[in-house]
Amino acid sequence: MTAVSGDNPNSLFATPAIVADRRGDGSILVRSTTPLQESARCIGDWLEHWARQAPDRIFLGERASVETPWSTVSYRDALGIVRQAASWVLSQGLSAERPLVILSDNGIDHALFALSAQHVGVPSAAISPAYSLMSRDFDKLKSTIELLD
Numbered sequence: 001m002t003a004v005s006g007d008n009p010n011s012l013f014a015t016p017a018i019v020a021d022r023r024g025d026g027s028i029l030v031r032s033t034t035p036l037q038e039s040a041r042c043i044g045d046w047l048e049h050w051a052r053q054a055p056d057r058i059f060l061g062e063r064a065s066v067e068t069p070w071s072t073v074s075y076r077d078a079l080g081i082v083r084q085a086a087s088w089v090l091s092q093g094l095s096a097e098r099p100l101v102i103l104s105d106n107g108i109d110h111a112l113f114a115l116s117a118q119h120v121g122v123p124s125a126a127i128s129p130a131y132s133l134m135s136r137d138f139d140k141l142k143s144t145i146e147l148l149d
Contacts, residue, residue, distance in 0.1 A: 044082065044119030051079040060108045073108055078115075085116030099123040099148055103132060103141075 055076035
């Protein structure tokens with residue numbers, strides 16, 4: 001079975017080229033028939049590319065509210081921070097078997113820390129700060145971290 005949408009030149013999205021296999025157990029396996037293209041080793045490779053091509057261009061931006069100014073980080077600055085933080089990640093003995101846990105709201109610092117781990121092949125797991133506030137004994141937070149083992 002092949003599912004293909006109509007060819008509309010005004011469409012915002014590419015026409016999917018997929019095959020769906022229905023299995024005896026009721027599961028459906030969907031796969032693309034489009035071959036994978038060459039890709040970067042990691043997202044950090046893209047960061048390195050743009051730090052060379054457009055070093056002063058804004059990479060990340062955030063602001064606390066509509067009344068406050070934007071806080072931004074350029075590609076050049078982001079790469080420097082990622083490299084320094086990646087060195088720290090490795091110095092802590094973190095690895096594919098021992099991921100980085102980030103207990104933080106979303107933001108530039110969070111993004112750069114996650115990128116630093118990914119840049120050196122260390123997975124990162126974002127945990128909402130709410131998990132640390134649910135109880136005084138941190139049981140919910142501890143059980144969430146244990147799921148990473």
